[in-house]
Amino acid sequence: MSRLVMKFGGTSVADLERIRRVGRLVAAEVAAGHQVAVVVSAMSGKTNELVAWTDGAGAAAQGLEPSDDEYDVVVASGEQVTAGLLAMTLRNMGVPARSWMGWQIPIIADDAHGRARIDDVPSENLIEAMDKGQVAVIAGFQGVTRDGRIATLGRGGSDTSAVAIAAAVKAIRCDIYTDVDGVYTTDPRIESKARKLSKISYEEMLEMASLGAKVLQTRSVELAMAKNVPVRVLSSFVEPGEAPGQGTIVCDEEEIMEKRIVSGVAYSRDEAKITLYGLPDHPGVSSAIFGALADANVNVDMIVQSHARTADTANMEFTVGKRDAARAVEIVRAAQPKIGFEDVKVNEDVAKVSVIGVGMRSHTGVAKTMFGALAEKGVNIQVISTSEIKISVLIDAAYTELAVRALHAAYGLDQL
Amino acid sequence: MSRLVMKFGGTSVADLERIRRVGRLVAAEVAAGHQVAVVVSAMSGKTNELVAWTDGAGAAAQGLEPSDDEYDVVVASGEQVTAGLLAMTLRNMGVPARSWMGWQIPIIADDAHGRARIDDVPSENLIEAMDKGQVAVIAGFQGVTRDGRIATLGRGGSDTSAVAIAAAVKAIRCDIYTDVDGVYTTDPRIESKARKLSKISYEEMLEMASLGAKVLQTRSVELAMAKNVPVRVLSSFVEPGEAPGQGTIVCDEEEIMEKRIVSGVAYSRDEAKITLYGLPDHPGVSSAIFGALADANVNVDMIVQSHARTADTANMEFTVGKRDAARAVEIVRAAQPKIGFEDVKVNEDVAKVSVIGVGMRSHTGVAKTMFGALAEKGVNIQVISTSEIKISVLIDAAYTELAVRALHAAYGLDQL
Missing domain, CATH: 3.30.2130.10 (VC0802-like)
Structure with missing residues (x-):
């Protein structure tokens, strides 16, 4: 009997009608002979509502550490609700099912609350239930620390939950249902000739994901690659009776017969370019700049250094995320006396x-x-x-x- | 160091402003030298929203058993949210705190999902945390079954959670904060001369509760009586800086110095009277009527039988809850051939x-x-x-x- 993991994001479970649609997709895979584990996110909008509350509860905070462990307690409730509702829906369709919270499986995570990493997923309980023919409906995005606290995996963490579960139960595949029907050669909103890829390698998907093609969370692809779990991206938005398309399979490069030199064109408008003019041309300058940025957790992406023809100085250009741009400028300005450049400019266009x-x-x-x-x-x-x-x-x-x-x-x- | 349990219902934690008010009340008790455990309900309205979803997810049910265990998974999320938010709020006030779900303590309950009873509350973990000066913020209304599923205690179950926790940690008292400032000699909306009682015995409170004075859930009073936990009812609706009143203490009869013959006048409009006319006057008639009602789980309250002066027949009057009235009539009608009465009438006025x-x-x-x-x-x-x-x-x-x-x-x- 082959095991299959299916994962549904927030928009796919946004209301009861959509949860019933998910139920039908799950029932179809059960009917096709699979033992199924389903990983669900919070209903679309729920997580934002919960986060807003935690912001409010934390509003009185002045100079105190953020209460990340309690943030996790609040936010993890969203997936709990979806898991319970989908389990009820499946039973009412005649499909045996039960919900599993992170602490019940358990999905053991480290205690980096709000962005925890999964340490281990002992799978005996899940496999025992699945072997009995019961669909395991799993609250995504959450785990439990070794001292019994709830820990969440960060935004998009349900993809990672799904891949971790797939690896733990030795699933033949992890199907990630989302609001697009696969991975395209580029953004179809820009290029109508974009084609859906039937397969893409883990490495390519990682580059796509980190470059702004927001189909899969980067960590989930890394984990899939490490555990060699084939991941399929496909759409949950199908009408009753209609089968979902084949989607795109993310797999090992070796399993892709039809080799392409270039698989896709990605773009990102989230960058800002920062230029430092008139840098002294001696060792240690780069280290001073990027050391200061790294200390402040500002991620630097592209870097290029050019020498002015007419002087003993150089210019340095680098990119950071748009939301980090102002902070990055502050940091280099603060280091100006030490570094000794002449001017700094930001270009967000x-x-x-x-x-x-x-x-x-x-x-x-x-x-x-x-x-x-x-x-x-x-x-x-x-x-x-x-x-x-x-x-x-x-x-x-x-x-x-x-x-x-x-x-x-x-x-x-x-x-x- | 004396331990104190405080419990806040849904209206007391209905929004972030009220949760901050609760935070101040808790902080005041900590400042007064108590080790505090706080039990919270779901934010007012949340449970209804969650229940509506479970009804929707169960809407497709036809002849299937209700998925009560999954209902519990969904509904218990409400208290989880409040517990996390209050813990954050307390920390931001400088009061060390952490949240505890039913499964973390654990509050061990039986598997009668939706109306579970608490079996046991091992208190080592709680006491250890409280001894460290950490306020324990506990999600009410929920426990965990011996096989690790979430079980809820039924409506109003947070009162019961609070009393059970108070017994487990040997608290000096369990303070139930609600939207009234105590137990009155009668409903002040009817009699403006109603007086707040400073003390009332468990037995009296039980009669009050079961008669429609909806201040405390009956089961919580029974548990308090069994474990001899003094319970205080008082209002959470106090302005910043203002202390809550003394409320009403529910305690053992022996501890009430000032004895009264009558402590209160209660009323209930939730009853319907059913009258059976022309019952044959022979043994087994009552048993046939009330046996049939008991089999259908209809609770009968008052019963009186009177003999007609002119015949060998009797009339029987009894009361049931208004919502059971129609069903009760159906049941006795169905048994009419066997019982042999002449007519049945209902009076809901x-x-x-x-x-x-x-x-x-x-x-x-x-x-x-x-x-x-x-x-x-x-x-x-x-x-x-x-x-x-x-x-x-x-x-x-x-x-x-x-x-x-x-x-x-x-x-x-x-x-x-």
């Missing part, structure tokens, strides 16, 4: 566009195609960064759509 | 008025005073029932207020 593909490892000319396609459209490249399976460029935000479409065509993704 | 007092045990003339006072006002008595510490009469509902005021005066309760 930038976008990062990336081409991603495991084929880059073995193919040359990928960068050439990219730069050629952008040049042809008159798109100026401000910063470049690369990894083994990705090339990213920072451009003027106004050119985002143009650049995405040009690259999508240049790599033949329109004709997949 | 009745009220039960009762005088309650432990002094009745040792004083005569209580009934005489009652009947005299009612006769003087022209109130006709339809049915009478008595217990050791209570006399109840069923009257025309239109006379309820008149009767309550007359009795309140007759026993001198106006001048307490």
